[in-house]
Amino acid sequence: MLTDALSGLPNREGFVETLETLIAEPSVDNERYAVMIVNLDRFNRVNACLGSLAGDELLITVARRIRGALRGGDVLARIGGDEFAIMLTLDQGRQDADHLAKRVLTTLSTPFRLSDFEIRVSCSIGVAFGGDPVDDAEDLVRHAQFATKRSKVSGEVEAYQPQAFDRARAEFGLETALRRAIDAQSLTLAYQPIVDLASGRIVAFEALARWRSDGGSDVGPGAFIPVAEESGLIVPLGRWALREAVATLAAWDARGGDRSVKMAVNVSAIQLQRDNVPQLVKQALEASGIAGHRLTLELTESALIADPDRIAQIMQALKALDVTLAMDDFGTGYSNLANLQKLPIDVLKMDRSFVTGMLADRDKIAITRAILSLAQALGMKTTAEGVETHELAQTLAALGCTYAQGYHFGHAVMADEAYALVDPRKV
Structure with missing residues (x-):
């Protein structure tokens, strides 16, 4: 026919x-x-x-x-x-x-x-x-x-265009390999310190996914996270990262770690749309015995503005678990300030694009000052990403920024190395 x-x-x-x-x-x-x-x-x-x-x-x-x-x-x-x-x-x-x-x-x-x-x-x-x-x-x-x-x-x-087709084939191959890695639980988490600028003390770690392929080469997050989001694999990846990060914090406590240290985990817009994030968080906290206030969920600005009414309900459910909520990459999206005021956000994370090279750029300093003033007016704390020098850290502290993370304070490291940074017996 x-x-x-x-x-x-x-x-x-x-x-x-x-x-x-x-x-x-x-x-x-x-x-x-x-x-x-x-x-x-x-x-x-x-x-x-x-x-x-x-x-x-x-x-x-x-x-x-x-x-x-x-x-x-x-x-x-x-x-x-x-x-x-x-x-x-x-x-x-x-x-x-x-x-x-x-x-x-x-x-x-x-x-x-x-x-x-x-x-x-x-x-x-x-x-x-x-x-x-x-x-x-x-x-x-x-x-x-x-x-x-x-x-x-x-x-x-x-x-x-053959180049675009070849790139799509490569991404499809990456998706297949990533799916296998998630199923086999062969990914790991690295932990980057977040520092209180006033005291210089590590107060939290951000959990970041790391992947070493079967061939032994490291695949950067910039390569596999977009593929995970497009394919929907970000949902099982996000579930695993949440459980693993909270379990790691519980393991540190069992070793006699500092119980004031918090853990930050990223939650993608797709996971917010497709998953029951409050239920997942509740289960992870109950399984680990970790108190809700020690977990920070970092939500992207795009996730918050896509469906503000629904996201507000999810955020209220998370606040009921005493979880800290941070808006990640603030300044790169198009937040409605009225919605921002209504949402129960505790921390604004300034995107690294504003912080990098800030000392040599008056416009970036002005934007940073405006973000810090906005956060203060709304009763929110602030975190600066991409801090790589002592001078930049001092300037941000003088402007009133609360926390910072970046290579100046430490790279993302494996769990045992991260624990050593806050081990009460060594501090």
């Missing part, structure tokens, strides 16, 4: 067969054709709100409009639920694809009439050219689909 039953167009199999015939034609220059994928945005909402019959009607009408935008030799197919493929010849080079994409966008911009509703349809468009290195017709289609995914992010018509 090479035809789509709904639209009467070729289906994926039929389209690929036609494309293979073109590729195999010795008289056809491989730089004279391309595959374009048109993917409808938010089509599922039409099915959900108006029903599948309305959705089918929309697809048939979309197909009719796209076909009207094509030239005589172009081939249109429906290769997925809301995905259309076009095989086009390039008489004038790659600009032919640009012109066709504009015609498709224009023809779909006119509203569709379904029942009593006027539906506006947008789409994402990706193109792969025959001159790109490919093994067969399926490769060319997959490359065009990959470009379409990039189009959904950029909002522009995207052409396939």
Whole structure:
């Protein structure tokens, strides 16, 4: 069966067969054709709100409009639920694809009439050219689909780029390896000291995930944390980090450690959305016997502004456990000050971009002073990240900053080394 039953167009199999015939034609220059994928945005909402019959009607009408935008030799197919493929010849080079994409966008911009509703349809468009290195017709289609995914992010018509595809493959491989590492519990936590600027005493540690791959090489957080967030692996990773960090603090207590030392753990926006964070925290505290006030949860500014009402409820539940709440990377997002005032935040962590090079930049000093004044007015304490010199630490203390962390005070180290820094028998 090479035809789509709904639209009467070729289906994926039929389209690929036609494309293979073109590729195999010795008289056809491989730089004279391309595959374009048109993917409808938010089509599922039409099915959900108006029903599948309305959705089918929309697809048939979309197909009719796209076909009207094509030239005589172009081939249109429906290769997925809301995905259309076009095989086009390039008489004038790659600009032919640009012109066709504009015609498709224009023809779909006119509203569709379904029942009593006027539906506006947008789409994402990706193109792969025959001159790109490919093994067969399926490769060319997959490359065009990959470009379409990039189009959904950029909002522009995207052409396939081998470098982006290679990077995506590498990230997928990293995701697979990270999933195995989480399942095998082969990641570790390192602990960076947080210092009270007034006394110079270590008052807390921030728990930071570290990963050594099976090959023995260290994979930096800047490489695997974004992959974890995009794939959803940040949820099991966050659960593990919370339990491990609190258990480490309990182990230090059992060794006779300083029970005033606190532990800070990062919680991602995705974990806040998908997980029951208050329940997880409660279970971790009960399992370890650690008091809630000794745990600080660091939440990113983007997480707090995404859904302030829901996040406020979560934060109130966490405060009921006596947990300290910190807003991480403050100043890099777009916090509404009214919402900031309502949220039960205890600590503002200034992003390192304001702190690094601050002494040589008047604007950074002014911003830092403003953040510190805001925190003081709201009854919040402050932590400066990225403090690397004694002079910078002194300046921040003079400006009224409460805490600091950075290489000046110590790198992130393994649990035993961190404990040695606050061992009462050595201090």
